[in-house]
Amino acid sequence: MRQTLLVGILLLPTFSAQAYVDDDTEVDPVVVTATRxxxxxxxxLAxxxxVTREDIExxxxxxxxDALRGIPGLAITNNGGAGKTTSFFLRGxxxxxxxxLxxxxxxxSATLGTTAFQNLPIGAVERIEVVRGPRSSLYGSEAIGGVIQIFTRKGGGDLRPRFTVGAGTHGTTNVSGGLSAGGERGWIDVGASYEDTNGFNSCxxxxxxxxxxYVDQPDDDGFRSKSTSARMxxxxxxxxxxxxxxxxxDGEVExxxxxxxxxxxxxxxxxLGGRIRLTPTGAWTSTITAGRAWDESRVYYDGSFLSAIETERDSLSWQNDIALGISHLVTLxxxxxxxxxxxxLAYDEDERDNTGVFGQYLGGFGAHDVQLSLRYDDNEQFGDYTTGTAAWGYSFANGLRLTASYGTAFKAPSFNELYYPGYGNPGLDPEESQSVELGVAGRLAAARWSLNLYQTDIDDLIAYDATLWGPNNIDSARIRGLEAVVATEVRDWAIEANLTLLxxxxxxxxxxxGNRxxxxxxxxxxxxxxxxxxxxxVGGTLFVAGRSFDDAANAVRLDGYTLVDLRAEYAFSPTLRVQGRVENLFDEDxxxxxxxxxxxxxxYLTLRYEL
Incomplete structure (x- = not known):
């Protein structure tokens, strides 16, 4: 299984989606997020x-x-429509x-500790990798539930313009375009998009x-956004x-x-990010990556300015991949x-840094595969922390594969939890977890299937403590789950289904x-x-969600629901097509x-052109 490691190292620096080939031969996609x-x-073994560009379209x-809804183990909540606060809960x-990433x-956001997924432009996305399970041993803080990495369009090949225009319910309009090109050694892609919707009453x-x-404002709450992207x-x-x-x-939301x-x-x-990749020898690849991420928000009431918050996150990484033969890889x-x-707002502390050192071994021994990783983080605010992961897989001759893994992870407190004026608690410890997972996957005739069973125990969860009038490490949780996935083709119908029990x-x-x-x-x-x-x-999606609760006391129940979406498209030519989509066909409340x-x-109706 590990004989493709050397090929994988060569593929890694390009972060390419070239594994997705539209022909009669099924090609397994290449992923880089699970093991870096x-x-x-x-x-x-993860x-x-x-989610590819082909899946998105x-x-x-x-x-x-919208592109990530229905992924196994991922629950998404939204506060009232497009552009509103959207939260992801991965594996509970x-x-x-x-x-x-x-x-x-x-x-x-360094203050909130979350990412505003609702503001990221879908038109700039080439593919998304969702890794479920702890990954702090490779990435450090936050990766308790997993990692989501978004890859923007890379470009390459002949000059290819693209253009999309759409309209729909609630006065929604959107337009996007871009240009992709490349030669023997270089590549470039640039793009831009704009979206405007009147929305509906959010709450x-x-x-x-x-x-x-806590308010009564029965008006439509609109959303407008514009974006630009470039990669070369x-x-x-x-x-x-x-x-x-x-x-x-840039987004403006009511x-x-x-x-x-x-x-x-x-x-x-x-x-903004950049990467330099060096391959001094055929067995050694050294990659230096640097980047800065900004998250800015300005709040208004009836057009008058109230407050502003800006966070910056600078990162620098040096990674070395060393192949030891064709079946063993060491990463440092x-x-x-x-x-x-x-x-x-005046925070007591307004900056902090973290240095992490990590190592990983990937090895193949006949039918056995092994992953071992260890990381040490030294944080200016809470000190040091060590995490690790061990995973094993066994492949049978008939294609059946068994996997087992154990991993620890942690989450550093956010700036709001630590230093928000009148609320923060600078004495907070990191939240920490231990996870175990068992999996089995295989093929049956034309079907690909997998089952994964896991348990995550989280200690020192941060929650509001009434005795302190602020956050404290007072909660803990035990999360058990089962994920089942199957994909097949029956009478020319492509069928994919997944079930999550949590x-x-x-x-x-x-x-x-004992509450949920x-x-x-x-x-x-x-x-x-x-x-x-x-x-x-033509196609359709059936999505069913069971009950949940809106509060820790489980006093407020959110009923389960069923959504049916239908879609169709007509290709006038290989470069021009029109698409139509009906969401929530039965008008579920x-x-x-x-x-x-x-x-x-x-x-929604969309016209797409791509050379």
Whole structure:
């Protein structure tokens, strides 16, 4: 299984999606996030889902959360429509327990500890890798539930322009375009997009405590965004290659708020990164990566400015991959990260840095595969922390594969939890976890399937402590889950289905002991069907979510719901097609967060051109 490691090392620096070939031969996608080195999806010992550009366009996804909805183990909540706060809960862990990378650069708000997925432009995305399970032993803080890495369009090949225009319900319009090109040694892609929607009333709140958004503003809450992106690279020699990428997204969102919380925010996310890859010998690849991520937000009420917050995250990494034969790979590296906060609030501390040193071994011994990784982090605020992962796989001659893994992880407290004026607690310790996972995967006739069973125990969870009037390490949780995935083809219908069963139990002392963790459905199921009839393509998605609760006391229940989406397209030529999508066909009334509305039946029409 590890005989492709040397090939993988050569593929790694390009972060290419060239593994997706549209022909009669099935090619397993290459992933880099699970081990920070290139492997095929079937080869890696982690649970991984890859969303390609082809998947995004086939499903006519209109946002990053839309593209990721229904992935095994991933629950998504939204506070009232496009552009509103959107949270990801990966394998039942907290929304700030998922590490997010864009082209290898760590992004997110240093104050909130989360990433504004709703503001990321879907038109700039080439593919998304979702790794489920702890990855702190490779990436450090936040990767308790897993890692989500977004890769922007790379470019290459002949000059290829692209253009998309769409319109739909709630006065929604969007337009995007770009240009991709490349030669024998270089590549470039540039793109831009704009979206505008009138939206709908985001929250059915009341002017009373505990009533959702605590206000009554029954108006439409719109969203407007514009983005630009660029990525370019050049291979100077056979052993020196450089890559540069930039992404900027500006959003303006209206919401139901108040004179203290505001009712409009103008947000900007930006990431700039570069990488130099050196291959001094055929067995040694050295990669230096540097980047900066900005997260900025300005809040207004009735057009008047209220507050602003800006965070910056600088990162620098040096990684060395050393192949020992064709079946063994050793990775050694060091990461540096510096977070800084600025704005209208005065934090007691407004910057901190973290240095992490990590090592990994990937080995193949006949039918056995092994992954061992260890990391040491030295953080200016909380001191040092050590995490590790051990994984094993065994492949039978009939294609059946067994896997088992154990990993530890941690999450450093955010600046808000530590230093928010009048609220923060600088004595907080990191949240920490231990996870174990068992998996089996194989093929049956034309079907690919997998089953994964896992348990994660989290200690020192940060929650509000009434005795301190602020956050404290007082909670703990035990999360058990089962993920089942199958993909096949029946009578020219491509069929993909997955089921997640989740038992997210609060294990804290006190009245909430034994309750369900908030906003995690106990069951989710998705079924995708697609088929082509010459130039016509049709498909549909069935998504089912079980009940969840909106609060730790489990006093507020969110009912389960079922959504049906239908889609169709017609290709006038290989470069021009028109697409139509109906979401929530049966106009289901549901909520993913209490009081916050979700769209009813909506329709969108899109025209796509790509040379």
């Amino acid at each position: 080195t290139a492997e095929t999806a079937e080869e890696t 649970s991984v889902t890859v 086939r499903r006519q996804a209109r946002s990053v959360p 862990t907290e929304s700030d327990h998922v590490l997010v 864009i082209d290898g650069v760590k992004v997110g 059915d709140g009341q002017v009373s405590p505990g009533a959702g958004c 690279g050049y291979r100077f020699t056979d052993w020196i290659e450089a890559d540069l990428h930039w992404l900027r997204s 919401y139901d708020g108040s004179a203290t919380a505001g009712d409009e925010s103008k947000d900007r996310q930006q990431v 590296g060091v990461d540096y990260q510096r977070d800084q906060v600025d704005g209208t 038992d997210p139990e609060n294990r804290s002392d006190g009245a909430n002991d 963790l908030a906003r995690r459905p106990e069951q989710t199921f998705e079924l995708d069907l697609d088929r082509s009839f010459g130039p016509i393509g 549901y909520e993913t967060a209490d009081w916050y509305n979700q769209p009813g039946r909506v329709f």
